[in-house]
Amino acid sequence: MPVPRAAVVILQGQPKQWQRVSDSGREVSCLFCGERGTRLFHNPARNAKITNVKAGTLDDTSWLKPVGNLWTQSSQK
Numbered sequence: 287m288p289v290p291r292a293a294v295v296i297l298q299g300q301p302k303q304w305q306r307v308s309d310s311g312r313e314v315s316c317l318f319c320g321e322r323g324t325r326l327f328h329n330p331a332r333n334a335k336i337t338n339v340k341a342g343t344l345d346d347t348s349w350l351k352p353v354g355n356l357w358t359q360s361s362q363k
Contacts, residue, residue: 294337303316
């Protein structure tokens with residue numbers, strides 16, 4: 287779920303981070319909970335204005351309206 291990076295505020299704790307490079311060569315910073323290991327969001331190096339929040343980590347998802355599907359070719363069958 288892409289959101290403006292400036293809108294992301296961490297209220298408690300400090301997430302841990304690791305870097306990965308995709309098959310296309312793009313770098314991404316992956317931030318996760320150091321206690322539980324849950325991925326929270328990704329910061330793509332190619333666009334410093336957005337953060338990709340993992341929507342499943344939100345307390346309330348009732349307002350979310352999916353508009354598309356990603357990675358369907360590699361989805362579990």
